[in-house]
Amino acid sequence: MEHYDFDKKTSRNETYSAKWSALLGDDVIPLSVADMDIPLPANMIERLNTFNHKGIYGYTLLSKDWNDTVSKWFSKHHHWDIPTEHIVFCPRVIQAISIYIQSFTECSDTILTLSPAYHPINDAVRLNHRQLLESELIYEDGCYHIDFDDLESKFKLAKCFILLSPHNPTGIVWEEEQLIKIAKLAERYNVFIISDDVHCDFIFNNSQHHFISTLSHYVEQNSFICTSPAKTFNMAGLEVANIIIANNKIREEFKNCLAAAGIHNPGYFSVPAFLTAYKECDDWLLSLKTYLAENRSYAVTLLQKYFPTWKITQSSGTYMLWVNYQSSGISEEQLKHWFISSAKVEMSWGSDFGHAGEGFFRINIATQRATLVAALERIVSTFPYAPQE
Structure with a gap:
């Protein structure tokens, strides 16, 4: 199977990215919007480049197949x-x-x-x-x-x-x-x-x-x-x-x-x-799932170590984690302030998913390993109540 470098970072600045919007500041790492920071497979990019070089962006039809x-x-x-x-x-x-x-x-x-x-x-x-x-x-x-x-x-x-x-x-x-x-x-x-x-x-x-x-x-x-x-x-x-x-x-x-x-x-x-x-792109997807499974395992292990009162929902689908922080005794506003202002990390907040989501937040782990590590380490190092090694 071909090796795919999912660790390579690609800047999303100046792409009008909904996830990497500068509204929260250029120094904030978003683990929020449910898209990945992983570029398309190389053969997809090459195919799109071929179309881009034509320079004519007219009406298109679905292919016969x-x-x-x-x-x-x-x-x-x-x-x-x-x-x-x-x-x-x-x-x-x-x-x-x-x-x-x-x-x-x-x-x-x-x-x-x-x-x-x-x-x-x-x-x-x-x-x-x-x-x-x-x-x-x-x-x-x-x-x-x-x-x-x-x-x-x-x-x-x-x-x-x-x-x-x-x-x-x-x-x-x-x-x-x-x-x-x-x-x-x-x-x-x-x-x-x-x-x-x-x-x-x-x-x-x-x-x-x-x-x-x-x-x-x-x-x-x-x-x-x-x-x-x-x-x-x-x-x-x-x-x-x-x-x-x-x-x-x-x-x-x-x-x-x-x-x-x-x-x-x-x-x-x-x-x-x-x-x-x-x-x-079957091989690319298989490799990506292995990479994201390792991201998932890393995030779960770290959060369980440093925030044992948080409960990560037992699930096996999507590239997100759904975390219950209710036992920590802090409000969503306090959590937002800590994550965004101190840790400089953005999540998806539970209240956005309705009343039943209150007391939870969602983490998107579909990013480069180094980005995920940096974001979670910021959270660990800035939380005043987190047990430290």
Whole structure:
């Protein structure tokens, strides 16, 4: 296998990076926004450079083998055989979710989620003037569980259920039994499921990622399964997502909604980046996952050593850690002040994920090892209550 240098630092200054914005100061290390500080695979960069040298950035079309490429990726990596006609391109998953809410539900309808939850999902519900209903996950000693009694009571009221799989921010990889229970509730109460599976390529133990539509004929015919190479290959700015819709009628309606919203041509760099990623970059991804697993192990070990009262959620998905600091007795405002003003490190704060996220913060470990080490060492050295060696 080829050697990949994931330790090489690449400055993101002057790239308008949402993660590395100068709003907090040039000396702040962000471990917040869920993108990686890892450049694309070299062959992807070379391919994009070839397109860049043309100097003409006109309208583009999806390639003839686009859907076939999607299908082959999921068959190879997830043992999921997707008929090519079920695949619909949409630039971003959150666009697909918003379009579904706008076009397939009414203002009086209720949209159900599990909380805490990735906040743009909840924002999409609220900003589209639908009723957001949250079923709070049960937290016990570093683990999360679904409260199925509460979930069922809320399925009775819901038009649509939005599932994050793996879950963001907790990193839970849902077990097959849990997903089957959710599928049965959806069928019992005639609820449509949107499943956001964008983190499915990052599983860090022997857990198996399951797509909920493969476990139930009802869900297969009443769901959007949202996939994207954006997290996998760190190409969110190129805006590529593929929505899997098995139901012919719903799929055609959704395509019409995309056209009505003016969404048709992909971005100029989207097609070559996507095709190269899914066709040629398996070894790079395998090496990256090994590197990130080592980052994850380092962060967990250090935090457990210096902050034994903090509990890192037991999970195996995503390249984030979800940390419970409630036993430390400090508030989120105090934590923010310490991290940003003293340690010069930015995290994602629990309150951003709703009430159920209060007392937690999220760490993005997908960066160069030296950057991660520097950030965590700053935290250790500046916390006045941390036990020192």
